[in-house]
Amino acid sequence: MKKQINVVGAIIVKNGKVLCAQRGYDKSLPELWEFPGGKIEIGESPSQALKREIREELLLELANDLEEFTFTSYEYDFGIVNLTTFICHIQNGEPTLTEHIEIKWLNKSELDQIEWAPADIPTVYKLKKTEIL
Numbered sequence: 001m002k003k004q005i006n007v008v009g010a011i012i013v014k015n016g017k018v019l020c021a022q023r024g025y026d027k028s029l030p031e032l033w034e035f036p037g038g039k040i041e042i043g044e045s046p047s048q049a050l051k052r053e054i055r056e057e058l059l060l061e062l063a064n065d066l067e068e069f070t071f072t073s074y075e076y077d078f079g080i081v082n083l084t085t086f087i088c089h090i091q092n093g094e095p096t097l098t099e100h101i102e103i104k105w106l107n108k109s110e111l112d113q114i115e116w117a118p119a120d121i122p123t124v125y126k127l128k129k130t131e132i133l
């Protein structure tokens with residue numbers, strides 16, 4: 001049985017663009033692009049986990065209006081990632097890199113310009129069709 005990894009990802013929206021983040025060189029899925037976030041810890045709700053991760057990774061405070069957008073499961077060689085994404089907005093701060101290589105703000109038509117983590121492909125597809133962007 002493969003390890004189940006429960007992950008939350010933030011689709012941070014501002015001015016019709018989404019914040020996309022490039023994973024580090026020394027991480028799993030190195031250099032691929034993702035929705036920033038990470039693993040849910042024991043005792044945390046998904047939204048608590050997401051707010052903590054975004055505070056730690058990007059030094060940003062998310063507003064409380066998190067809205068679930070997608071749930072997907074993807075089997076990697078290292079385990080099964082169960083990824084829940086949320087549409088989010090920034091309450092406070094400017095994105096600051098602490099572990100990602102780079103961030104980009106992309107609009108719908110630009111989302112295909114970067115190489116996404118495989119688990120994110122269905123969410124990117126749905127984003128391209130959504131009215132919220």
Ligand SMILES: Nc1nc2c([nH]c(=O)n2[C@H]2C[C@H](O)[C@@H](COP(=O)(O)OP(=O)(O)OP(=O)(O)O)O2)c(=O)[nH]1
Pocket residue numbers: 005007008009026027028029033034035036037038039081083117118119120
């Ligand atoms: N945060 C995030 N993780 C994603 C996305 N898509 C995707 O496959 N993942 C994977 C990458 C990781 O294996 C896992 C998230 O864990 P993490 O971000 O806390 O992991 P990590 O890089 O700190 O540590 P590690 O996996 O290298 O041990 O989910 C995504 O959009 N956002």
